[in-house]
Amino acid sequence: MSELTLRQWLLTDAPTSRRHARLASLYQGWLTLRGNTMAMFGLGILIALVLMALMAPLLAPYDPFVQDLSNRLQPLGTEGHLLGTDSLGRDILSRLIYGSRITLYIVALVALIAPVAGLLVGTVAGYAGGWVDVVLMRITDIFLAFPRLVLALAFVAALGAGIENAVLAISLTAWPPYARIARAETLTIRSSDYISAIRLQGAGPLRIITKHIWPLCISSLIVRVTLDMAGIILAAAGLGFLGLGAQPPSPEWGAMISEGRRFILDHWWVATMPGLAIFTVSLAFNLLGDGLRDVLDPKDDNR
Amino acid sequence: MTATDTTKERRRRAPLAPWIRGTVLTLGSIAVTMLGLLFVTFIIGRVMPIDPVLAIVGERASQSTYDAVYEQLGLDQPLIVQFLYYIGDVLRGDFGTSLLNARPVSEDIARVFPATLELATLGVIFGVVLGVPLGVIAAVRRGSWIDQVARVVALVGYSMPIFWLGLMGLLVFYGILGWVGGPGRLDIFFQDIVPTRTGMILVDSAIAGEWAVFRNAFSHIVLPASLLGYFSLAYISRMTRSFMLEQLSAEYITTARVKGMSERQVIWGHAFKNIRVQLITVIALSYANLLEGSVLTEIIFSWPGIGSYITTALLAADMNAVLGGTVVVGLIFICLNIFSDLLYRVFDPRSK
Numbered sequence: 001m002s003e004l005t006l007r008q009w010l011l012t013d014a015p016t017s018r019r020h021a022r023l024a025s026l027y028q029g030w031l032t033l034r035g036n037t038m039a040m041f042g043l044g045i046l047i048a049l050v051l052m053a054l055m056a057p058l059l060a061p062y063d064p065f066v067q068d069l070s071n072r073l074q075p076l077g078t079e080g081h082l083l084g085t086d087s088l089g090r091d092i093l094s095r096l097i098y099g100s101r102i103t104l105y106i107v108a109l110v111a112l113i114a115p116v117a118g119l120l121v122g123t124v125a126g127y128a129g130g131w132v133d134v135v136l137m138r139i140t141d142i143f144l145a146f147p148r149l150v151l152a153l154a155f156v157a158a159l160g161a162g163i164e165n166a167v168l169a170i171s172l173t174a175w176p177p178y179a180r181i182a183r184a185e186t187l188t189i190r191s192s193d194y195i196s197a198i199r200l201q202g203a204g205p206l207r208i209i210t211k212h213i214w215p216l217c218i219s220s221l222i223v224r225v226t227l228d229m230a231g232i233i234l235a236a237a238g239l240g241f242l243g244l245g246a247q248p249p250s251p252e253w254g255a256m257i258s259e260g261r262r263f264i265l266d267h268w269w270v271a272t273m274p275g276l277a278i279f280t281v282s283l284a285f286n287l288l289g290d291g292l293r294d295v296l297d298p299k300d301d302n303r
Numbered sequence: 304m305t306a307t308d309t310t311k312e313r314r315r316r317a318p319l320a321p322w323i324r325g326t327v328l329t330l331g332s333i334a335v336t337m338l339g340l341l342f343v344t345f346i347i348g349r350v351m352p353i354d355p356v357l358a359i360v361g362e363r364a365s366q367s368t369y370d371a372v373y374e375q376l377g378l379d380q381p382l383i384v385q386f387l388y389y390i391g392d393v394l395r396g397d398f399g400t401s402l403l404n405a406r407p408v409s410e411d412i413a414r415v416f417p418a419t420l421e422l423a424t425l426g427v428i429f430g431v432v433l434g435v436p437l438g439v440i441a442a443v444r445r446g447s448w449i450d451q452v453a454r455v456v457a458l459v460g461y462s463m464p465i466f467w468l469g470l471m472g473l474l475v476f477y478g479i480l481g482w483v484g485g486p487g488r489l490d491i492f493f494q495d496i497v498p499t500r501t502g503m504i505l506v507d508s509a510i511a512g513e514w515a516v517f518r519n520a521f522s523h524i525v526l527p528a529s530l531l532g533y534f535s536l537a538y539i540s541r542m543t544r545s546f547m548l549e550q551l552s553a554e555y556i557t558t559a560r561v562k563g564m565s566e567r568q569v570i571w572g573h574a575f576k577n578i579r580v581q582l583i584t585v586i587a588l589s590y591a592n593l594l595e596g597s598v599l600t601e602i603i604f605s606w607p608g609i610g611s612y613i614t615t616a617l618l619a620a621d622m623n624a625v626l627g628g629t630v631v632v633g634l635i636f637i638c639l640n641i642f643s644d645l646l647y648r649v650f651d652p653r654s655k
Contacts (some may be wrong), residue, residue: 052649065390120525137337138335138339140330141336142335142336142339142340142343143339145336145339145340145636145637145640146340146343146633146636146637147591147594147595147629147632147633147636148595149595149596149598149599150595150598150613150628150629150632150633151343151629153598153613153614153617153625153629153631154344154347154625154626154629155347155627156617157347157617157620157622158347158348158622230462234462234464234465237464237598238464238465238466239601241464241466241599241604242599242614242617243618244617244652254464257464257466257467257470261470261529261603264320264470264473264474264478265473265478271467272471274467275464275468275470275471277423278464278467279462279463279467281465282462282463282464283458283459283462285462286458286462287458288463296602
C-alpha cells in the first residue's frame with residue numbers, strides 16, 4: 001500500500017512543498033530514463049563498474065602486483081587465470097578489476113574540476129556582462145581553439161608524468177565547453193522576471209549566482225559531463241598508453257595496453273583485454289549520456 | 304541634389320561597412336587566439352622542472368659559463384620581455400634547437416609534417432566519402448536498419464580508444480591476414496628510391512612514376528588512414544544526419560514534394576544543397592581533429608609524423624621540440640577552426 005501511495009505522491013501534479021516538487025520531477029525524469037533500454041544498459045555497466053571498484057579485493061582472484069615469472073603470458077582460460085597473464089605473470093583479470101579504481105578516480109576528479117571551473121567562469125561572465133564577459137569568454141575561446149590532446153601532452157611534459165598531473169592536464173583542456181554552456185544558461189536566466197524580483201528584495205550578486213543561477217545550470221552541465229566522460233576516459237587511457245599518466249606497475253588500463261603492445265602479434269590477449277574494458281566503460285557513459293540528454297534536454301531530438 | 308547623392312553613397316557604403324568591421328574583428332580574434340596559444344606554451348616552457356640553462360651547459364659548467372648562457376637565453380630579462388622575444392622567434396619560424404639532435408626544431412618539424420599531412424588527408428577523404436552518404440541515407444530513412452547501423456558506427460567510434468583499435472587492426476590485417484603492410488611508411492627495400500619533393504610518399508612516388516613504391520606505400524598507409532577515417536566518419540555521419548533531418552522537416556521540402564518532384568531531386572537537389580556549407584565546416588573541424596588524433600595512431604604504426612616527433616621529444620625531455628610541435632599543431636588547428644568559421648559566415652546568409 002505504501003508503495004502505491006509513494007508512487008502517487010511522487011506523480012502528483014500539485015506538489016505541496018518545494019522538496020516534494022523536486023522529488024516529483026526527479027521521479028518523472030527517472031521514469032523517462034527507465035524507458036530507454038540503451039541508457040539503462042549503460043547505467044547497469046557503470047553500476048557494475050563502481051561495485052567492482054569498491055569490492056576489488058574481494059573479487060580479484062590474485063594480487064594485481066604479484067609477479068609469477070614461471071606463469072608468464074598464459075593464454076585466455078588458463079586454469080586459475082580466466083583472462084590469462086601478462087609478461088610478468090600477473091593475472092590480467094585481477095589487474096583489470098583493480099584498474100577500474102584508477103579509471104573511476106580519474107573520471108571523478110576531472111568531473112569535479114572541469115565543470116566547476118567552467119560553471120564559475122561561465123556564470124560570472126554571463127552575470128557580470130561588460131568587459132568581464134568579454135575577457136573571460138575570450139580566454140575560454142582561446143582554450144577552446146587549442147588541440148586538446150597535444151596541449152594535455154605539453155602540460156604533462158611540464159608538470160611531470162603521473163595520474164594527478166594527467167587529471168590536471170585533462171581538466172585544463174576540458175573546462176571551456178562548460179563555461180560556454182553555463183554562460184548561455186546564465187544569459188537567459190539573468191533577464192527573467194524572478195531574478196529581478198529577488199534583486200528587488202535585496203539579494204546580492206553572490207546569492208543570485210549561487211542560489212538561483214547555479215541550480216538551473218546543473219542539468220545541462222550533467223548531460224555534458226556524462227557525454228564528456230567517454231572522451232575523458234579515452235584521453236586518460238591515451239596518456240597512460242604514452243607513459244605519461246599512471247606509472248607502472250599501476251594497473252591502469254591504458255598503461256596495460258602499452259605493456260601488452262610489445263607482444264601483440266604472439267600474445268594478443270595482453271593488450272586486447274584492457275582495451276575492451278576501456279571500450280565498454282566509455283560506451284556505457286555514451287549510452288547513459290544520450291539517455292540523460294533525452295530526459296534533461298529534450299529540445300534537440302535530431303541527434 | 305547633394306542630399307540624394309549622400310543617400311546614394313550611404314546606400315552603397317552601407318553593406319560594405321559591417322563586412323569590414325567583421326573582417327577586422329575576425330582578424331583581431333585570430334591574433335588574440337594565437338597570442339593566447341603562444342602565451343600558454345611560453346608559460347609551460349617556464350614552469351617546467353627542467354632548467355634550460357643546465358640542459359645546454361651541462362652540470363659541470365662553471366658559474367660564469369652558466370651565467371653567460373643564462374643571459375644569452377634572455378632569462379635575466381623581465382618575463383614580458385622574454386615573451387615578446389618568444390613571439391618574435393616564433394614569427395620568424397625559430398623554435399630553438401632540439402636538445403636531442405642539436406638541429407633547429409623548425410627543420411625537424413618541416414621534415415616530419417608531410418607524413419602527418421598525408422595520413423590525415425587520406426583519413427578525412429575516407430571519412431567524407433563514406434560518412435556523408437551514410438548520414439544522408441540515415442536521415443532520409445530515419446529509424447530504418449541503415450539508420451541503426453549509422454548510429455552504432457558512430458557510437459562505437461566515440462567510445463573506442465583509437466590506439467587500441469590500431470593495435471587490433473595491426474594484429475588482424477597485418478599479423479594474421481597479411482593484407483596490409485606493417486608499421487612504418489615503406490618496406491625497407493623501397494626506402495630512399497624516390498626523391499623527396501613534397502615529403503608525401505604517395506605523391507612523390509606518383510610524380511617519379513615509381514608505381515611499385517606507390518603500391519608499397521599505399522599498403523602501409525591504408526590501415527592507419529582508414530582507422531583515422533573511421534573516427535572522422537563517426538563524427539561526419541552524425542552531423543550530416545542531424546543537418547539533413549533539420550532540412551527535411553522544413554516546409555520547402557513538403558512544397559517540393561507536393562509539386563511532384565522526384566525524391567532524388569528533393570533530397571540531393573534541395574535538402575543536401577542547403578547543408579553544404581555546414582558540412583564543409585564540419586569537415587574542416589574533423590580535419591583539424593584528425594591532425595591531432597594522429598598523435599596516438601602514429602605511435603602505433605611507427606609513423607614518422609609530428610605526433611611521433613612530439614612524443615619522442617617528450618619522453619626525452621626535449622622541451623624545445625615539444626613546444627615547437629605544440630605551437631605548430633595549435634596554429635594549424637586554430638587556422639582550420641577559423642577557416643570553417645569564415646566559410647560559414649561567407650556562405651550562410653543567415654549568419655549575417
